[in-house]
Amino acid sequence: MQTSLERQALKEISNQEKSNVKASTTVKVKELKRVSSDYSDVGYPYTEERGRLTAREQINEQFKEILFPYSSNEKSILEEAIDLTFHEIESDEEETSPEDILEDTEQESSYIDETEVESYIEEKLKIDYEADTTVSVEYAKDIFCHMKHLENRLMPDYGYLASRPFHVLEMRTVVISWIIGIHYEMNLLPETLFLATNIFDRFFSLKNVAISKMKQIAMAALLLASKYEEIHPPSNKEACSLLGEGTVGDLCKEETYILIVLQYELGWPGPMPYMRLLSISDGWDADMRLAVKYFLEICMLDPRFLSQKASQTVATCAYTAYCILHNGNWSGTLHKLTGYHCANVAPFMHLLLECLQNPAENHRCVYAKYSTRISRYISQRIHEWIRMNIQVSSPGPYM
Missing domain, CATH: 1.10.472.10 (Cyclin-like)
Incomplete structure (x- = not known):
């Protein structure tokens, strides 16, 4: 049987151990917070003025042998890649004139543009046509004939030009120019632009469109084309903000009306x-x-x-x-x-x-x-x- 004095002594020892654990935990948490804030870009690092390295420098010292296993005179692969990247960026910033490109059109550019992407796609298609049986090359002739049939059937009526005054045709050119700018701003596919123009011209050849409404009809045509061709088409709200007039509901009504007039035929293959x-x-x-x-x-x-x-x-x-x-x-x-x-x-x-x-x-x-x-x-x-x-x-x- 433990006496009351023994129980009191054991209780004091237990409390002291708990306080020691709590104190050590608090110190550890503060240390972690200090390291965390020291590692951040906007923290208050402990600089060498106070006789210690920053947390970032401590980590760099710890992993220096892992990240840079070479001598100080040699560059690692990572350092060489960084130097090469900065060199390419600096070369891109230099001004280039059309004469420079005319002198050496065979020189490869240091940036990725649409032509390089298309070149890659074309090379990929060549390989797929030879190796992938799901491409169905044996049906290529039938597909080509179907495209010819669609481009004939879904052409706008050219005769409507004779019944339109000259200023209306001039306004058409202005509106199509505006659509080209909107298409470029939204970074859409080329197929979307050509299909939007086809939808606009077919609707324009079937219905008399007031000049004040041509811009809204053109935007609705671009939205329909993007929903037909794009994986992630722009929203009607975004289009309405670019249009600068009307509401989202107005654009939806115009889209519906265009589809009804064209009998939901949007399969024009384009160029x-x-x-x-x-x-x-x-x-x-x-x-x-x-x-x-x-x-x-x-x-x-x-x-x-x-x-x-x-x-x-x-x-x-x-x-x-x-x-x-x-x-x-x-x-x-x-x-x-x-x-x-x-x-x-x-x-x-x-x-x-x-x-x-x-x-x-x-x-x-x-x-x-x-x-x-x-x-x-x-x-x-x-x-x-x-x-x-x-x-x-x-x-x-x-x-």
Whole structure:
């Protein structure tokens, strides 16, 4: 039996141990908090003025042998990668003129742009076509024929141009230019832009649209096209804020009305499948792809090209790009895939060259879009070639 004095002594010893544990725990927590705040970017580090290293320096000293297992005179792989990255960033910041690109068009750029991504996709497609049986190459001819059928059936009625006054057609060009800017701002796919223009023109050919409503109809067409083509389309709220007028409900009503008028037919293939097929077959370089895209958007702005099918427009742009960039040396693949000889599209090539002569008047927004470094200044280079090599007489007003 323990006496009362023994029990009291044991109780005091227990309390003392508890207080010691609590005190040591408190000290440890404070130390961890100090290290945590010391490691942060906005903390109050314990500098060498107080006779100790910062927590970041302590960690670096601990793991120095792991992170940098080389001598002080040698650089680790990590350090070399960092130096290379900074070198590339500094080289990107140097100014580059169109003349520099003209002198060495074969030099690879140090940034990733759309042309490099498309080149990778095309190489991937080549491998997939040979190795993947799910691509169903045996049905390629049927798919191609179906695309031809759709591009014929879902063309806008070109006859409506004759019943529209000239200022309405001019307003169409202004609205399409605005849509190109919105499309570029939203970073959407090229297919979305061409499908939006097709939806707008088909609706415009079936219904009389007031000039005050053309901008809203164009935005609704862009939303429909993005929901058809994009994985993550922009929201109606975002589109309404860019439009600057109306409400989200108004845009939804306009989308519904357009779908009813067009009978929910949005399967127009557009020019991009033909362009990519030609690019894979003929092995186009980055300049060729950018030039054809530039020409396609110019054709989209001018109502005189509405009478062309999508495949015919691609043939026109491809032949023109070959004439400018490769002195007219095109392969027989171009005729086989599009079905058009150069003579078949010569009048539209003449019309396209006319549009290229005065970019400030005909297609200022597209010219600015393709005069950036990421587009390899292709519009400036083509305009310089047009100015120095060719003079085109105007074929006249809208047909």
